[in-house]
Amino acid sequence: MKRFSMLLAGLMLALLTSTSAVAAIEVHSFDNVDQEEAFQELTATLRCPKCQNNTIADSDAPLARDMRQKVYDMLQQGKDKEDVVDYMVARYGNFVTYEPPVMLSTIILWLGPLFFIVGGFTVLVLRSRRNNEPQAAANDDLDEAEAKRLKAMLAEMEQDNVENKNDKVEK
Known part of the structure; x- marks a missing residue:
């Protein structure tokens, strides 16, 4: 019985101290299909400034979440894609587009x-x-004097080489 209570206490402690990953799912409702397609396209083409190489659709960063919300809000206000991109570029710089001008x-x-x-x-x-x-x-x-001196030195070196070869042959 003591083992069972220890096991139960350990299990309860593990459940209380463990953290579960809770992923927030963003749900947006659109007035028409065109708005939804524009939202999908914009979130897939705008880059997250924090993640650097992820789109805002792929990123879980708080900044990307805010950018997705801003895209949604602007589309709900009736803005078109160019207006949204212009706003994002004005706010975050040309880095947010994958094809800067x-x-x-x-x-x-x-x-x-x-x-x-x-x-x-x-x-x-x-x-x-x-x-x-x-x-x-x-x-x-x-000059001529140096040339003669150089020739004499070369001749002397050549003669020494010949004498050294002869000495080696005699030995």
Whole structure:
């Protein structure tokens, strides 16, 4: 009996302390089918600013819930899709649309990495050319005395190599 009461107490404690996931289901009633289709389309095409890559239809964030409610309210007021999108862009910025308009800021974002790649490649080419030019110029600028001295040193080195080979052959 004692075991049964302990088991019952443990079960009651587990039930009292456990939390169950309660998902809120949003139910909206529309005046006509066109409003419902517009709501479905808008919630599937507007991006949640908090979730970054989810639509407001897919997101469970409180901000997305508020945005869905605002879309519903605006459609109930008779606003069309463009009005709703314009409101959301004015409120949250161009980020809420998956296809932002072409503006100077978006062009910079798309072309910026390309400019860095081209600029880096240009710097590499210029530096490699600059490093090769002084060596070539130094070889061309030898005067006659230096040329004779260089030939003498090369001949001496060649002679030492021949003597070393002969020593190795004799051993």
